[in-house]
Amino acid sequence: MPFFKFEIIHQSKKSRARVGRLHTPHGIIDTPNFVGVGTNGTLKALDNKTVHEIGLQLMFCNTYHLMLQPGTEIIKQAGGIHSFANRTMPIITDSGGFQVFSLAYGGVASEIKSKGTKKRDGSVLKITEDGVTFRSYRDGQKILLTPERSIQAQKDIGADIMISFDELPPYHISPRKLKESFERTHRWEERSLNEHLKNVNNQALYAVIHGGIDPELRKKSCEILTNMPFDGYSIGGSVGKNLQEMIIMLEATMPHLPTEKPNHLLGIGDIASLEASIPLGIDTFDSSHPTKAARHGLLFTKKGTVRIVKSGNATQLRPIEDDCTCFTCQNYTLAYLCHLFKANELTAFTLATIHNLHFMVQLMKNYREQILRDQV
Amino acid sequence: MPFFKFEIIHQSKKSRARVGRLHTPHGIIDTPNFVGVGTNGTLKALDNKTVHEIGLQLMFCNTYHLMLQPGTEIIKQAGGIHSFANRTMPIITDSGGFQVFSLAYGGVASEIKSKGTKKRDGSVLKITEDGVTFRSYRDGQKILLTPERSIQAQKDIGADIMISFDELPPYHISPRKLKESFERTHRWEERSLNEHLKNVNNQALYAVIHGGIDPELRKKSCEILTNMPFDGYSIGGSVGKNLQEMIIMLEATMPHLPTEKPNHLLGIGDIASLEASIPLGIDTFDSSHPTKAARHGLLFTKKGTVRIVKSGNATQLRPIEDDCTCFTCQNYTLAYLCHLFKANELTAFTLATIHNLHFMVQLMKNYREQILRDQV
Numbered sequence: 001m002p003f004f005k006f007e008i009i010h011q012s013k014k015s016r017a018r019v020g021r022l023h024t025p026h027g028i029i030d031t032p033n034f035v036g037v038g039t040n041g042t043l044k045a046l047d048n049k050t051v052h053e054i055g056l057q058l059m060f061c062n063t064y065h066l067m068l069q070p071g072t073e074i075i076k077q078a079g080g081i082h083s084f085a086n087r088t089m090p091i092i093t094d095s096g097g098f099q100v101f102s103l104a105y106g107g108v109a110s111e112i113k114s115k116g117t118k119k120r121d122g123s124v125l126k127i128t129e130d131g132v133t134f135r136s137y138r139d140g141q142k143i144l145l146t147p148e149r150s151i152q153a154q155k156d157i158g159a160d161i162m163i164s165f166d167e168l169p170p171y172h173i174s175p176r177k178l179k180e181s182f183e184r185t186h187r188w189e190e191r192s193l194n195e196h197l198k199n200v201n202n203q204a205l206y207a208v209i210h211g212g213i214d215p216e217l218r219k220k221s222c223e224i225l226t227n228m229p230f231d232g233y234s235i236g237g238s239v240g241k242n243l244q245e246m247i248i249m250l251e252a253t254m255p256h257l258p259t260e261k262p263n264h265l266l267g268i269g270d271i272a273s274l275e276a277s278i279p280l281g282i283d284t285f286d287s288s289h290p291t292k293a294a295r296h297g298l299l300f301t302k303k304g305t306v307r308i309v310k311s312g313n314a315t316q317l318r319p320i321e322d323d324c325t326c327f328t329c330q331n332y333t334l335a336y337l338c339h340l341f342k343a344n345e346l347t348a349f350t351l352a353t354i355h356n357l358h359f360m361v362q363l364m365k366n367y368r369e370q371i372l373r374d375q376v
Numbered sequence: 377m378p379f380f381k382f383e384i385i386h387q388s389k390k391s392r393a394r395v396g397r398l399h400t401p402h403g404i405i406d407t408p409n410f411v412g413v414g415t416n417g418t419l420k421a422l423d424n425k426t427v428h429e430i431g432l433q434l435m436f437c438n439t440y441h442l443m444l445q446p447g448t449e450i451i452k453q454a455g456g457i458h459s460f461a462n463r464t465m466p467i468i469t470d471s472g473g474f475q476v477f478s479l480a481y482g483g484v485a486s487e488i489k490s491k492g493t494k495k496r497d498g499s500v501l502k503i504t505e506d507g508v509t510f511r512s513y514r515d516g517q518k519i520l521l522t523p524e525r526s527i528q529a530q531k532d533i534g535a536d537i538m539i540s541f542d543e544l545p546p547y548h549i550s551p552r553k554l555k556e557s558f559e560r561t562h563r564w565e566e567r568s569l570n571e572h573l574k575n576v577n578n579q580a581l582y583a584v585i586h587g588g589i590d591p592e593l594r595k596k597s598c599e600i601l602t603n604m605p606f607d608g609y610s611i612g613g614s615v616g617k618n619l620q621e622m623i624i625m626l627e628a629t630m631p632h633l634p635t636e637k638p639n640h641l642l643g644i645g646d647i648a649s650l651e652a653s654i655p656l657g658i659d660t661f662d663s664s665h666p667t668k669a670a671r672h673g674l675l676f677t678k679k680g681t682v683r684i685v686k687s688g689n690a691t692q693l694r695p696i697e698d699d700c701t702c703f704t705c706q707n708y709t710l711a712y713l714c715h716l717f718k719a720n721e722l723t724a725f726t727l728a729t730i731h732n733l734h735f736m737v738q739l740m741k742n743y744r745e746q747i748l749r750d751q752v
Contacts, residue, residue: 040715040716040719040721041712041715041716042716042721042723043723044721044722044723045722045723045726046723047707047708047723047726047727048707049703049707065719069715069718069719070690070711070714070715070718074690074691074693074711074715077691077693078693078709078711078712084709084711084712085712086707086708086712314446314450315450315453317450317453317454327425331423331424331425331462332423332462333454333460335446335450335454335460336417336454336460336461336462338446339416339417339445339446339450340416340417340418342445342446343416343441343445345416345418345420346420346421346722346725346726347418347419347420347421347422347423349722350421350423350722350726351423
């Protein structure tokens with residue numbers, strides 16, 4: 001049996017949505033599914049045993065951060081990230097490229113808002129055909145990241161799914177520069193694949209579909225990359241400045257991806273985006289939104305987001321949601337959580353994160369059930 | 377059967393140390409024991425179910441903090457602090473007095489170090505026979521705290537053990553002022569007891585023995601307070617500026633306390649102090665030291681304290697202690713914990729706190745076993 005296999009359980013009759021099952025060396029990921037972000041090998045404010053209990057099937061770790069701290073050598077020595085972080089369920093890593101560019105631009109949203117006036121902060125020193133040279137935010141060291149080095153780092157980390165090394169062009173870019181970046185990115189992805197195939201190591205490799213919000217470029221990217229033996233396809237680059245642009249882009253892209261292979265939408269996981277893109281056939285989504293929102297006291301419920309420190313909650317001696325089966329709702333009340341947030345107790349972050357993550361796991365389970373009934 | 381009972385299991389033949397069992401409405405506290413500090417109704421970075429699993433039998437909550445946030449009304453409505461915070465094991469509350477004075481002096485250690493030059497910061501507005509008027513650090517509101525109000529607040533909170541309202545005289549104080557404070561404190565304690573006896577409510581009340589480092593005053597305080605029907609005796613006020621002064625004070629005090637009643641040493645819980653004062657017959661100790669140390673990356677081991685971010689730990693793929701049975705040591709390595717601390721992950725605080733608290737629980741268990749064998 002192959003170490004990585006994607007099974008389609010049901011194709012909705014109503015949309016491109018499908019229920020699938022990704023088999024990996026560390027177990028199954030039911031799709032569509034939400035992928036929690038555990039940048040440094042842990043979801044913020046939770047430990048991996050707790051995450052296991054919540055049932056989050058796939059965790060996203062960031063190669064860029066792990067390369068700089070603790071370094072990939074100790075992770076390799078530990079036998080890979082699963083053993084190092086004591087997570088028995090599947091893990092996906094990115095290539096590091098996104099963070100190098102994103103930190104330089106001050107984040108995707110910030111770059112979009114700046115209308116192109118926000119320039120690199122000096123941490124990206126040089127982009128050549130070989131790769132990108134950047135300065136470590138930890139110790140100022142110069143680091144050259146190439147497709148080959150990214151894949152080697154991801155091999156040391158040992159995630160079940162890796163992502164090929166790409167360039168993240170800013171949203172505001174001239175057509176000539178975009179074309180240059182587009183062509184280079186696809187050469188980098190091919191080099192990533194070649195490096196990966198030297199030593200597959202029971203890991204899967206996803207390509208990154210590029211082309212910004214240009215439907216022709218997205219189509220071309222799909223054509224180039226689906227002609228190479230990648231295990232799956234992630235959708236990256238600029239996905240537009242709002243939900244509408246993203247949906248238009250996905251509608252132009254998805255028909256050009258092979259339905260028999262899994263796909264992943266990079267860095268998107270807010271509830272509105274999930275609702276809009278699951279019918280377009282997206283299998284997995286990663287986002288730090290649910291965990292970050294939790295630490296800001298924003299709790300997800302079926303009736304919408306609740307701001308925990310809102311005055312009314314201080315006297316509510318009931319759980320966040322009466323029928324919620326998460327550890328937090330089973331043990332603590334809104335009044336107590338509100339108190340912990342107001343008293344700045346770290347415990348509040350943990351309990352809120354457990355709730356939001358559980359919410360996401362249940363939400364995706366509900367989507368899968370709806371797709372099985374052709375309701376989505 | 378009475379709701380509160382102290383049983384002496386064994387009196388050491390070697391010292392005043394004894395093994396006891398405190399029966400409370402929320403279960404047994406084996407003594408001597410360490411009391412974790414959960415100021416706001418939670419141990420920092422842990423939730424109460426986790427604390428339960430670690431086996432911490434008594435948690436110390438601060439009435440001053442709970443009065444200001446969330447207020448005692450909602451705790452009372454919830455059915456008391458056990459229900460509000462979902463802790464099923466015993467809880468002890470202080471009177472609020474310590475914090476009013478301590479925050480005003482900028483903390484006990486700080487006041488001692490200042491050699492009396494550190495004055496009140498303006499939050500204590502007035503001390504009269506009635507009580508102390510102070511300004512809330514939360515909203516600037518003027519609050520009058522009296523013995524009666526402290527007991528009423530502690531009734532609303534509903535801890536198993538309460539502490540009578542006292543004045544904390546600074547370490548640097550004139551003999552005349554100390555005498556005034558000493559006499560007023562004992563009148564306040566008697567008023568606390570009278571208020572308590574109006575409605576015992578299955579709660580026990582401990583007196584606070586005062587007298588600073590003056591052996592005669594300590595003796596006198598014992599004489600006054602042991603003539604009143606308190607359920608136990610805590611040792612408070614200034615306990616000296618170092619361990620040696622504290623031991624001299626305890627040696628002068630302990631023989632004047634009735635052996636058949638439980639006692640508690642307020643705010644002391646570092647390992648050296650425990651070792652020195654258990655043979656003097658102290659039953660319980662509270663301190664935020666183990667949990668605070670954990671958040672600063674200081675981990676307790678049988679060989680002493682380990683600074684987690686020390687370079688050697690980054691490559692140690694073994695637990696903090698090989699034979700430790702805590703959740704952290706059973707699941708994570710020094711290298712991973714070191715990484716989490718360096719990456720500023722909140723998870724690090726939780727895992728380190730679990731370890732240190734488990735260490736304290738085991739340490740006290742070992743002390744009890746040694747006393748049973750007359751080795752302490």
